[in-house]
Amino acid sequence: MCYIELHACSAFSFLRGGSFPEQLAEVAAELEMAAMALLDRNGIYGAQRFSVAALENNVRPIIGCELSMEDDSILPVLVETRVGYKNLCELLTQAHLRSEKGKCAARWDELQQFAKGLVVFLGSACVSRAGEGVLAIANFSGRANSMTSGESSERLFRRDAETSTRDACAPQIRAQFLIDAFGPENVFVEIQRHFIRGEDRINRELVDLARTNRLSILATNGVQYAKPYGREVLDVFTCIREHTHLDTAGKLLAQNAERHLKSDREMRELFRDLPEAIENTSRLAERLTFSLENLGYEFPEYPVPAGHTMDSFLRTIVWFGAQQRYAAISIKVKHQLEEELALITKLGFAGYFLIVWDIVNFCREHNIMVQGRGSAANSAVCYCLGITPVDPVSNHLVFERFLNESRKGWPDIDLDLP
Amino acid sequence: MKRSSLSNSPADRQPEIHQILAILHKWGIHTLGQLAALDKEQLGARLGPEAIRMWERANGQSNRVLKLVRPPESFEESFEFENEIETAEPLLFMLRRFLEQLAVRLSAIYLVAKELTLRITFAGKHNYERVFKIPQPTNDVDLLFRMLHTHLENFKSEHPIIAVALSAQPIKPAREQFGLFETTLRNPNQLYESLARLTAFLGADRVGTPVLEETHRPDAFRMEPFTWHGLPAHPIDKMSMPRPALRRFRPAAPASVLLDEDTPAHVRGVDSCGKVVRQHGPYLSSGNWWDEKWWTRAEWDLQLEDESLIRCHESEGTWNIDGIYD
Structure with missing residues (x-):
């Protein structure tokens, strides 16, 4: 079982990542990584580009994100299923809607509502607040013992949050809260090693935390750039983010260049005392089957008159339009229209054509100039619906260039509007 | 009271004045004579008290007291040499004369020098400037001269000097009484002089107070100019874990x-x-x-x-x- 990087962020983590998703995917392929996860900060903006690039490089893309929580801690989240993707998007939308631009804060108490289909990491960034590093974890032992038996973790967590923000960061409380919200099989304790003084102590605490709660340990490298030289880009980004310059940024800059994608061999060497942390990356990656290719997207339905389906309504207005367009409907035209309508029905695109037809009608009724263009002009249906002005039959245009059975995704009817 | 008086300041009235002027222009009133010819009461009824003030000024019925503004007194002496000089003696001679004149002028108005600025102009038309902060402001010519002399002892230039200027920043002499257990430097000027000698001997980057730099580089520090009153204490992170010394x-x-x-x-x-x-x-x-x-x-x-x-x-x-x- 090879190491899979399950915590990488790209330049789509605004000023927190030094490489494009494509670069990460390429380097993952160079390192012969079977899969890789992209977790950008407070968004999945880079997921599409990453997915395309990863698939081109024979790397299976895994989608997730780093959630900024209300107490400034960071919760890495991975998507396991389509429901999880929906939940993550909803969670992000809610968090962004109630925060000012550029600041996003998810609430701990809403996690349970959106937990299905998601996997979370409990790491040092999750149990400590930004800027405080390991301080919060120092309270770990004391807090672990303070939990009374029988009291639910959520109640405890709420009580804790009310009394003290610092105490709320206690790792044991947080671990129990995440276990209750997501289920023990969906909570992993994340260990990172970057050759930095002091991280050993944090990692020891995290391993103890995992063993106490019977959670799986997961090795990640918290990747912020594809290759070591990406650290320089990241340092410059940090300066931009913090409104400073390199000479005065001091400890805001990275301490070393270890947050790059590492090979299976390098990571195994780094975690030779915790081999299960490496093995668990493959096991978890196998579970995370969701991909953006399988979103199950459905186009909005177009309201049709009673007694009609979208297909029958489209057929009706197409034939009506054909009578307007052609003086006499030739066999060739009839054959072409039947062929196109059959394919549209088969692919389930009737609603799409009706919506575009509706938009064009609205424009005409309101004296807005509108004109269909591009490959849509190859469609006799579009011509009869008044979307395009050129007769594709008499001009011998090839319909398949616009729409064919093997085409993936939605047809695009381009409209020129002033 | 304060608020109302502030709100009547000329700056606050500017928008109103502009508004009145715009209305007057619309009425065809473009000159002071035309404004002065209008009926005061009618003008006030239509445009308010600010228009009355403007009318009074146009008719010469309001007074504005002139305020005497004295230019800030400059304590600067300068001299352009007829012949270019290449040795320190004539320069030091001029500087001593400058200091004597500055000391007399400062003493006359009960002030002392807290800072001296030396400007030297070379034949190549480029300038050299050096600011001497005086630890304990004084008008003691000998002491001030020694300060300049110490610095110029090791001063070297490729070009001859054509002009020199010396300016002093004045300050009121400090009257300070220390507590029983409060200590101060016995002679700050002497310390400053010693530091200046050390700086001239070792270089500016090797004399002063070491200050830890905010960097990942262990034990990195920079030298900051020595101050007797001390630098702000480095905050101690009380929350950090105890570490072996x-x-x-x-x-x-x-x-x-x-x-x-x-x-x-x-x-x-x-x-x-x-x-x-x-x-x-x-x-x-x-x-x-x-x-x-x-x-x-x-x-x-x-x-x-x-x-x-x-x-x-x-x-x-x-x-x-x-x-x-x-």
């Missing part, structure tokens, strides 16, 4: 380290020598990649067979022992 060697002691599979196996230094029985590391750090001060180092904590615990690092192929843990 490290007695640092400054500078770090050179050592030779024998590696076994990239990890230190044997150390030989001046004070520490022996087989490594346990090690932690490496802790990698690097910085300043954007300039010539680029650095990189790999630190190790090593336990030697004599049970001593040392910190050492490797940088650009050389090993040094940073210190010993107590």
Whole structure:
């Protein structure tokens, strides 16, 4: 079982990542990584580009994100299923809607509502607040013992949050809260090693935390750039983010260049005392089957008159339009229209054509100039619906260039509007 | 009271005045004579009290008291040499004369000099400027001259001097009474002079107060000019975990380290020598990649067979022992 990087962020983590998703995917392929996860900060903006690039490089893309929580801690989240993707998007939308631009804060108490289909990491960034590093974890032992038996973790967590923000960061409380919200099989304790003084102590605490709660340990490298030289880009980004310059940024800059994608061999060497942390990356990656290719997207339905389906309504207005367009409907035209309508029905695109037809009608009724263009002009249906002005039959245009059975995704009817 | 008086300041009335002027222009009133010819009461009824004030000014019925503004007194002496000078003597002679004149002028109005600015113009038309902060403001010519003299002793230039200027920043003499247990420098000026001599002898970057730099580079510091009153205390992080004390060697002691599979196996230094029985590391750090001060180092904590615990690092192929843990 090879190491899979399950915590990488790209330049789509605004000023927190030094490489494009494509670069990460390429380097993952160079390192012969079977899969890789992209977790950008407070968004999945880079997921599409990453997915395309990863698939081109024979790397299976895994989608997730780093959630900024209300107490400034960071919760890495991975998507396991389509429901999880929906939940993550909803969670992000809610968090962004109630925060000012550029600041996003998810609430701990809403996690349970959106937990299905998601996997979370409990790491040092999750149990400590930004800027405080390991301080919060120092309270770990004391807090672990303070939990009374029988009291639910959520109640405890709420009580804790009310009394003290610092105490709320206690790792044991947080671990129990995440276990209750997501289920023990969906909570992993994340260990990172970057050759930095002091991280050993944090990692020891995290391993103890995992063993106490019977959670799986997961090795990640918290990747912020594809290759070591990406650290320089990241340092410059940090300066931009913090409104400073390199000479005065001091400890805001990275301490070393270890947050790059590492090979299976390098990571195994780094975690030779915790081999299960490496093995668990493959096991978890196998579970995370969701991909953006399988979103199950459905186009909005177009309201049709009673007694009609979208297909029958489209057929009706197409034939009506054909009578307007052609003086006499030739066999060739009839054959072409039947062929196109059959394919549209088969692919389930009737609603799409009706919506575009509706938009064009609205424009005409309101004296807005509108004109269909591009490959849509190859469609006799579009011509009869008044979307395009050129007769594709008499001009011998090839319909398949616009729409064919093997085409993936939605047809695009381009409209020129002033 | 204060608020109302502030709101009546001319600056606050500017928008209103502009508004009135716009209305007057619409009425066809473009000159002061036309404004003065209008009926005062009618004008006030239509445009308000500000228009009345404008009418009164146009008719010469309002007075504005002139305020006497004295230009700030400048304590500067300068001289352009008829012939270019190449030795310090004529320069020092002029500077002493400047100081005497400045001292007399300052003493006459009960002020003392807190800062001197020396400007020297060279034949190449470029200037040299140096500011001398006087630790304890004074008009003592001998003392001030010694300060300039000390600095100029080691002063060298490729071009001859054609002009010199000296300006003084005045301040009221300090009247300070210290508490019973409060100490002060017996003679701050003498200290300053000593520091100036040391700076001239060693270089400006080697005299002063060392201040730790905010960087990942361990033990990095910069020199800041010495101040008697002390720098703000470095905040102590009370929440951080207790750590073993490290007695640092400054500078770090050179050592030779024998590696076994990239990890230190044997150390030989001046004070520490022996087989490594346990090690932690490496802790990698690097910085300043954007300039010539680029650095990189790999630190190790090593336990030697004599049970001593040392910190050492490797940088650009050389090993040094940073210190010993107590």
